Amino acid sequence: MFNMAESASESGNIFSHIMSEIIESPLNLALVCLIAFLIYKIVKSRTEVPSFTPPEPTLPKLKKRDFTVEELKKYDGTQEDGRVLVAVNGNVYDVTKGKRFYGPGGPYAAFGGKDASRGLATFSVSVKTEEYDDLSDLNSMEMESVREWEAQFKDKYDLVGKLLKPGEEPTNYSDEEDESSVATTVGGAGERTKED
Template sequence: MAESAESSESTSTVSAGILTNIFLQIVQSPLNIALVGVILFLVYNIFKSRNKDVQVRPAEPELPKLKKKDFTVEELKKYDGTQADGRVLVAVNGGVYDVTRGKRFYGPGGPYAAFGGKDASRGLATFNVTAAGEGYDDLSDLTTMEMDSVKEWESQFKEKYDFVGRLLKPGEQPTNYSDEEDEQPSVTAEQPSVTAEKKKDD
């Protein structure tokens, strides 16, 4: 018992002696002191960078809601996120949506930036990001499955983003939207009301 106590004491004495020796060698050499200082500085920076709070980018100011209107292909192109206000519009299956709050996806530099200011229907249907056409696309050559995919995307856009109007076919007249209505276009001369048609029948 006494022997084990003595051996543990001698072990701790040896360990203390080694540490003292190392400490004296470091202190006696200015080069060693400088190296220890550099190591401590690097270790401090590593821990500091690991514990640093992730800086959250300040949120961009929210743009006022866009008044409903219909867009030609050329008018839609102006809303690709590169203009001063940074607004991004995307057309899906004839409807135009304000996707500005999803700008990191549809704005400049985003994975779907090719859809910004364009009709994304074909690209979404065919899973081809570069398939956003320059002119009006009637989608008539899409398969039933592809059109179903377009409709699914359309319903997602309706849920997530504000509907701001329709994409006009060449030669089509824009709808007159009133301030009160949500998504339904007002009755125009080209769209006679049901009651007007009934009167004609009577």
């Protein structure tokens, strides 16, 4: 019985000794406050209900048409509707659903409203020219990279037309024309670009 009372007395003394060490030392007191604050933040973050951010409203599908370099510049995501278009290898894609990447503030915002072909070919997130770029000086490896990127864009985004060379006439896309013939027409423009 005496051992239990002695053990309880010793544990009480240890606890009071620890408490006096914490209270008497400003550094220890600050550390205990910091630890308590961090535990509070951890517990609070686990119990917080995540906030729901509604998705951006979807825009109507863009009617197929061809774009000059100047016309394409208008679709960089800063206009009222926020639409973002990007040209790759002579084809123009509506990348608005990837706005967090290609829109203002995104990691690839430099490509919004521009021809991204050279940047994608050279793994550079910048646009080297504001004029039409025929890509004729790219080597075969770089052109293969452009084609791979183009395939990814085709799979992920809507094809909305082609990028016109200076002096080139736009294609007349009729409402009745089915998408496969438009893809063939636009794909053909991409092929001509590779051979130029």
